[in-house]
Amino acid sequence: xxxxxxxxxxxxxxxxxxxxxxxxYKDSWIKxxxxxxxxxxxxxxxxxxxxxxxxxxxxxxWVHGQPWNMPSPVENELWYGLMDEEAAKKEILxxxxxxxxxxxxxxxxxFKPLSQNELSALGVSCAPIYNSGRLxxxxxxxxxxxxxxxxxxxxxxxxxxxxxxxxxNDPQKCDxxxxxxxxxxxxxxxxxxxxxxxxxxDTLSPDNVTLLGEITDFERICISNMPQAAAxxxxxxxxxxxxxxxxxxxxxxxxxxxxELRCSVQSLANSVMVRESNSYKTPFEDELTVLLS
Amino acid sequence: MKFIKxxxxxxxxxxxxxxxxxxxxxxxPSELRRSVILSCSNSVIMISGVGYTCxxxxxxxxPRVKRLVFGLIDNDSxxxxxxxxxxxxxNNILASKVIDVCKLESNELELLDIYSDPYFLDGxxxxxxxxxxxxxxPYFVKDTPCLKENWRAAFLNHFNCASLDxxxxxxxxxxxxxxRAYQLLGAVNDCLTSDCITIAGELFEFDRFLMPEADFLVxxxxxxxxxxxxxxxxxxxxxxxxxxxxxGVTTSISTIVNFASTNICNNSKQLCGFELELQKFLxx
Numbered sequence: 334x335x336x337x338x339x340x341x342x343x344x345x346x347x348x349x350x351x352x353x354x355x356x357x358y359k360d361s362w363i364k365x366x367x368x369x370x371x372x373x374x375x376x377x378x379x380x381x382x383x384x385x386x387x388x389x390x391x392x393x394x395w396v397h398g399q400p401w402n403m404p405s406p407v408e409n410e411l412w413y414g415l416m417d418e419e420a421a422k423k424e425i426l427x428x429x430x431x432x433x434x435x436x437x438x439x440x441x442x443x444f445k446p447l448s449q450n451e452l453s454a455l456g457v458s459c460a461p462i463y464n465s466g467r468l469x470x471x472x473x474x475x476x477x478x479x480x481x482x483x484x485x486x487x488x489x490x491x492x493x494x495x496x497x498x499x500x501x502n503d504p505q506k507c508d509x510x511x512x513x514x515x516x517x518x519x520x521x522x523x524x525x526x527x528x529x530x531x532x533x534x535d536t537l538s539p540d541n542v543t544l545l546g547e548i549t550d551f552e553r554i555c556i557s558n559m560p561q562a563a564a565x566x567x568x569x570x571x572x573x574x575x576x577x578x579x580x581x582x583x584x585x586x587x588x589x590x591x592x593e594l595r596c597s598v599q600s601l602a603n604s605v606m607v608r609e610s611n612s613y614k615t616p617f618e619d620e621l622t623v624l625l626s
Numbered sequence: 627m628k629f630i631k632x633x634x635x636x637x638x639x640x641x642x643x644x645x646x647x648x649x650x651x652x653x654x655p656s657e658l659r660r661s662v663i664l665s666c667s668n669s670v671i672m673i674s675g676v677g678y679t680c681x682x683x684x685x686x687x688x689p690r691v692k693r694l695v696f697g698l699i700d701n702d703s704x705x706x707x708x709x710x711x712x713x714x715x716x717n718n719i720l721a722s723k724v725i726d727v728c729k730l731e732s733n734e735l736e737l738l739d740i741y742s743d744p745y746f747l748d749g750x751x752x753x754x755x756x757x758x759x760x761x762x763x764p765y766f767v768k769d770t771p772c773l774k775e776n777w778r779a780a781f782l783n784h785f786n787c788a789s790l791d792x793x794x795x796x797x798x799x800x801x802x803x804x805x806r807a808y809q810l811l812g813a814v815n816d817c818l819t820s821d822c823i824t825i826a827g828e829l830f831e832f833d834r835f836l837m838p839e840a841d842f843l844v845x846x847x848x849x850x851x852x853x854x855x856x857x858x859x860x861x862x863x864x865x866x867x868x869x870x871x872x873x874g875v876t877t878s879i880s881t882i883v884n885f886a887s888t889n890i891c892n893n894s895k896q897l898c899g900f901e902l903e904l905q906k907f908l909x910x
Contacts, residue, residue, distance in 0.1 A: 395879075397878070399879060579687060590680065591771070597680070599682045
C-alpha cells in the first residue's frame with residue numbers, strides 16, 4: 334500500500350510535525366524525513382534524524398487514515414490510534430531500566446500531551462474514554478531507535494529498506510547470512526542479559542525487535558524489582574522465561590524466511606549458541622538447549 | 627528436508643494418488659508452518675501436519691498456541707477441520723475443502739525424529755495426523771514478499787482484471803460477502819487473518835472456526851457470539867490492508883468499507899455482527 338500518498342497532509346502527519354516542534358528535536362529534523370515504517374504499526378510515524386538515529390512518534394492517530402474512531406482489532410480497547418499517558422510512562426520507565434542493565438533496546442524517553450486542536454483533527458471533541466469507561470489521557474510517546482524497521486516489517490513496499498537494514502549488521506554490508514547471524518547473536522545475548530536481571534519480555538516477536546536487534550515496545554515487559562512483578566510467582570517468571578526460547582525460534586524462523594536464507598532454524602540458532610560453560614544459564618538457554626539437542 | 631519425505635509418504639497412500647503425479651510447490655507461509663502445497667493435475671492440494679516446515683527441529687511447542695506441538699496436528703483437531711470444512715462446503719461458503727484425514731505412521735514419525743508418543747506441554751498425548759485439502763489458488767493474502775510478482779499476476783488472473791485496483795475491489799467484495807454468509811448462519815471465524823485466506827477469498831485453518839451454536843435456530847445468536855462476529859469486521863479491515871500492501875494499491879479504510887457494504891447475500895431479514903458493525907461505522 335502506498336502509504337506515503339495517504340499520509341501527506343493527513344492529521345497524523347501534521348500532529349507528528351507539531352509534536353516534534355514542541356520537543357528538543359525541533360531543529361534536528363526535516364519535513365521530508367517523516368515516514369511510516371510499516372502499516373502494521375498503525376499509530377506510529379517515524380522520522381529519520383541521521384544514520385542509525387530514528388525517532389518514532391506513537392499515538393498520532395491511525396496512520397491508515399479516517400475514520401479516526403476505529404477500535405484496533407488486536408487491542409479491543411484502543412480507539413483513535415491514541416496512546417494513553419499511563420502506558421507512555423510505563424514504557425519510559427521500563428526503557429530506562431533496561432538501558433541501565435545495558436540491554437540493547439530502543440529509548441522511550443519523552444511524551445507530549447496532544448493539544449485540543451490536535452485531538453479535534455482526529456475527531457475527538459470530548460475527553461476520550463476506553464470501552465471500560467476509563468479516561469484516556471492522549472499523549473505522543475517519543476522513542477529513539479538505531480533502526481526504524483522491525484524484523485517483521487518486510488512487505489513489497491519496504492523490501493529494499495528491509496534488506497539494506499539487515500545488511501547493515503554485516504561490517505562489509507554484503508553478506509545476508511553473516512548479517513543474519515550477527516543479528517541473531519545480538520538478540521540471543523540481549524535475552525540472556527535481561528533474564529539475568531530477572532526480566533521477561535512477554536511480547537518478544539519479529540514485530541517487536543528492530544533489524545539492528547533492539548528490543549522495543551515495553552508494554553508487557555516484567556522486571557523483577559518493579560512493583561508489577563511482586564505479585565508474580567518466581568516459578569511463573571521462570572516458565573515465561575523458558576518459553577522465550579520458542580519466541581526466539583520464531584524470530585530466527587522469520588529472519589531465515591524473509592532474508593531467503595537456505596538454512597534451518599536449528600543450524601542458525603546453533604551457530605550463535607557458543608558461550609562459556611561455567612556461567613549461570615538462564616531458563617531461556619536451558620530450554621533452547623533442550624530444543625536444539 | 628525431512629518433511630518433504632513425510633509429504634511424499636502421505637501422498638503415496640492417498641486414495642486418489644494412484645497414477646497421479648503430485649508435485650511439491652512450497653510450504654504454506656501461514657503462522658503455523660505445518661502445511662505444504664502440492665499441484666495435482668489441474669488442482670492444488672494442501673497437506674497439513676507434516677512437521678515444522680522451517681525445521682529442524684521438526685516439532686516443538688508453538689510459542690503462540692499453548693497446547694500445540696508445532697508442525698504436528700492432533701487427530702481431534704484434524705477431525706475438527708474435516709467437520710468444519712464439510713459444514714462450510716454444505717453451505718456454499720468459499721473455503722478450502724478437506725478431503726482426507728490420515729494418522730501418521732511410525733515410519734513417518736521417525737522421519738521427524740519422533741520415536742515415542744508425542745505429548746502436548748500439559749501432558750496430553752498427541753495422535754499425530756495429517757489432513758489433506760484442496761484450494762483454488764496457491765497464494766495467500768499475506769504471503770512471502772519475494773513472490774509478489776507471481777502473487778500479483780495470479781490475483782489479476784483470478785479476478786480476470788487488467789488492474790490490481792479492480793482485483794482488490796472484487797476481492798474485498800467477495801471476502802465481505804463470504805464472512806456475511808457464514809455469520810448469517812450463526813458461525814464465527816476467530817482466526818480470520820490474512821495468512822489463512824487465499825487470494826481467491828477462500829478460508830483455511832479452521833481450528834478457531836466456531837460453527838453455529840446448538841440452539842441457534844431457536845434462540846438466535848448469543849450475545850457473546852455476536853460480539854465475536856462484530857470483531858470480525860475489524861479483522862476484515864486488517865486483512866484488506868494486508869492485501870493492499872501485497873497488491874501495491876493505494877487505498878483507505880473508507881474505500882474498503884465501501885467494498886464491504888456491497889451486500890450480495892440474499893438473506894436480508896437477518897443482520898449479522900459484521901453487518902451491524904459496518905452499519906455503525908457508516909453511520910459515524
